[in-house]
Amino acid sequence: MNKFETKHWTSDTVAADLEHAIHEHRLPPGTKLGEDELAEAYGISRTIVRAALLALSHRRLVELKRNRGAFVAQPTVRDAREVFEARALLEPRTAHSAAERMTDEDLSLLRSNIASEHEALDAGENGRALFLSGQFHVEIARIADQTTVQGFISELISRSSLIIALYWRRRAALCETQAHHALLDAFANRDGALAEQLMKSHLLDLVASLDLRNVTQPPTSLREALKR
Amino acid sequence: MNKFETKHWTSDTVAADLEHAIHEHRLPPGTKLGEDELAEAYGISRTIVRAALLALSHRRLVELKRNRGAFVAQPTVRDAREVFEARALLEPRTAHSAAERMTDEDLSLLRSNIASEHEALDAGENGRALFLSGQFHVEIARIADQTTVQGFISELISRSSLIIALYWRRRAALCETQAHHALLDAFANRDGALAEQLMKSHLLDLVASLDLRNVTQPPTSLREALKR
DNA sequence: GCACGCAGGATTGTATACGAACTTGAGTTC
DNA sequence: GAACTCAAGTTCGTATACAATCCTGCGTGC
Incomplete structure (x- = not known):
């Protein structure tokens, strides 16, 4: 409990911290986020926690x-499906x-991002690697200089992390970094058309690596399953 | 002050009501939204107002x-520019x-929407017409059954209303409904390719009807203009 | 023995009180 | 007379208190 006591938390920083934790799968889907619990953990009142939860x-x-x-x-x-369809609309052209x-x-920023991702994977920090791959x-x-679209993509990528937590099938481990390397090459050559194409197939590969058969809905809890 | 006293307001309904008012230009860009003022108007406490403002x-x-x-x-x-570029990415394919x-x-829902828009225009209710044209x-x-994308588009369209309030140039009044009629015909024929094309040019027309030369930044207030 | 009801505990929803920051205008000084 | 200082007033930021709702487990009645 060191970082929690020292920092001066605001609703924005708390929301960012929670989003980071969710993105890294330290807070898996379905986790209850009690207001009192969080308020105590961060050393703030429920007011700030509520604002952060509202934002999330x-x-x-x-x-x-x-x-x-x-x-x-x-x-x-x-x-x-919707998240990846939205990403397919936004990311290739971006x-x-x-x-x-x-x-x-x-370019060097993207390169160092990929390097960090490799490090994390080698160290077995899968959550961190996933977060970095999203940051890419x-x-x-x-870089495309589209803050509005960036906001949408940022949201979609955080949600993608939740989707991966629920529907990722084990096979095919790190095809991720491969695709990012290819994209980097296209960027290095300023080849927009190629980057667009690579991004499109990267997203398709991502969806293909998920198990989205409707039968396997998350069991979560009985009460929810039988809600109606 | 009749509707304010009767209804049981929540942060969501307050936010929706304010968004509606903004969309209809009843609350023009730059309007101060004081917490106490709104709290009294809706007959609720500042807590709810703050949650609504946070959402907006x-x-x-x-x-x-x-x-x-x-x-x-x-x-x-x-x-x-960003808003309309984002719309150009999302709306045609949608x-x-x-x-x-x-x-x-x-189809009949869209048709009645256009009819209402005409009514509003005939009655001189320009704000209402603008809102309805956004709803279209x-x-x-x-209808595309994409709730995620719908959320993005809904946000972009509300922001477009603010943009129109600031940058609309007077000429070319109601080319709007014309484009919507053409879209409706494409929908009636289930002609996806045509609808996509029509939407694309509709958005281009919209941008073209704006005055986006950087020189004419909104004057808003002196103190803001001279901030640095 | 099973099911229904009810009460206690816990958690969230809302309001309000208090503190902090900013705005504003009058007063003072140079 | 102009500019600066400072204090009063206003508005927002945060914490806390209280009310409403829901969950849980025990008790009672059939």
């Missing part, structure tokens, strides 16, 4: 159930723009 | 300035999907 619920990372509390969201199969605006600093995508949107 | 700030319809208060957002020229899933009920776009996303 707007990004659909947290589900607020009235008089029941806040829970880390559990995307349905349908949600999963990668295209990014390739054309790419500076050398941007957000960084591309930043 | 997440949708970038309201700008929260620390220790200063909440103001209806004033999108910059850059924001305006219209394509919508055309393919269109039911007869959906959101409805398309709903």
